[in-house]
Amino acid sequence: MFSLTDRVAVVTGGGRGIGRGIVLALADAGAHVAIADIDLPAAEATAKEVEARGRRALVARVDVTDDESIRAGIAAVREAFEGIDILVNNAGVVQDHSDAQVDADDFDHCFRVNLRGIWAMTSAVVPCFQERGGGKIVNIASIAGRRGGALAPYSASKAGAISLTQSQATALGRDNINVNAVCPGLLWTPMWEKLEGIFVGDTHSDTVSRRKVFDSYIQASCPLRREQTPEDVGQAVVFLASDGAKNITGQALNVDGGIQMN
Numbered sequence: 708m709f710s711l712t713d714r715v716a717v718v719t720g721g722g723r724g725i726g727r728g729i730v731l732a733l734a735d736a737g738a739h740v741a742i743a744d745i746d747l748p749a750a751e752a753t754a755k756e757v758e759a760r761g762r763r764a765l766v767a768r769v770d771v772t773d774d775e776s777i778r779a780g781i782a783a784v785r786e787a788f789e790g791i792d793i794l795v796n797n798a799g800v801v802q803d804h805s806d807a808q809v810d811a812d813d814f815d816h817c818f819r820v821n822l823r824g825i826w827a828m829t830s831a832v833v834p835c836f837q838e839r840g841g842g843k844i845v846n847i848a849s850i851a852g853r854r855g856g857a858l859a860p861y862s863a864s865k866a867g868a869i870s871l872t873q874s875q876a877t878a879l880g881r882d883n884i885n886v887n888a889v890c891p892g893l894l895w896t897p898m899w900e901k902l903e904g905i906f907v908g909d910t911h912s913d914t915v916s917r918r919k920v921f922d923s924y925i926q927a928s929c930p931l932r933r934e935q936t937p938e939d940v941g942q943a944v945v946f947l948a949s950d951g952a953k954n955i956t957g958q959a960l961n962v963d964g965g966i967q968m969n
């Protein structure tokens with residue numbers, strides 16, 4: 708039921724971290740995958756892993772804040788695969804500074820990547836879906852978007868991503884396009900390491916100490932007492948992109964071990 712055999716997926720930020728986990732889960736389910744990222748070496752390494760699974764892969768240099776690079780990237784995907792069935796808007800950034808020090812550029816960049824980036828990618832891909840008679844969009848938000856707290860720009864951009872998911876689901880349902888969000892919880896990726904640098908600063912500058920802080924967050928906040936992984940998020944995306952989820956749209960699914968229960 709959750710097979711994606713020969714579907715074509717585009718994953719933004721698919722080179723590393725959660726995006727890489729999503730790409731590999733889609734490939735394991737049978738999809739061919741285009742990796743749209745600004746980090747080409749990471750994207751090329753992940754593309755090789757897709758090909759090792761017997762699927763086709765394409766790397767497109769796409770900056771989701773740059774409309775021209777989106778247009779060129781989507782054109783390259785269409786030329787290579789003759790269509791697109793699945794879009795995963797995963798590319799995201801966390802702010803560079805704590806809320807006390809965040810500046811307007813930092814705030815704007817968070818919103819341009821995490822929110823406008825979803826809108827711009829979706830706008831570029833929807834005509835391809837309309838030609839195919841439908842499609843699936845999965846937006847990667849965050850549990851930080853469920854409730855405001857520390858990280859004001861990041862949390863607000865992710866709350867916006869959940870709201871945008873609902874608006875897009877409303878507007879695109881008539882075109883047989885499902886739009887859902889996944890809200891990951893706590894994952895040890897390069898983004899998390901940066902976050903901890905902002906939060907705990909130099910006191911825990913080495914990886915071993917940062918890992919301890921991360922583990923203590925898990926134990927304190929997560930009912931299942933285990934960290935979440937890119938593979939976990941990938942499995943949720945495969946489900947939402949599959950025919951098994953054909954009547955699910957406008958939803959946000961937490962993959963967080965029970966940290967948020969709404």
Ligand SMILES: NC(=O)c1ccc[n+]([C@@H]2O[C@H](COP(=O)([O-])OP(=O)(O)OC[C@H]3O[C@@H](n4cnc5c(N)ncnc54)[C@H](O)[C@@H]3O)[C@@H](O)[C@H]2O)c1
Binds near residue numbers: 723798801849899
């Ligand atoms: N790590 C976590 O704990 C966590 C928790 C909740 C949500 N998320 C969300 O999951 C997604 C992936 O996070 P991650 O932890 O893997 O982050 P990461 O920093 O490890 O990876 C982000 C990826 O996005 C790419 N990217 C950044 N800016 C881009 C741009 N302008 N255009 C195209 N690609 C761009 C990067 O090159 C990288 O490949 C993000 O949307 C993030 O907000 C992460």
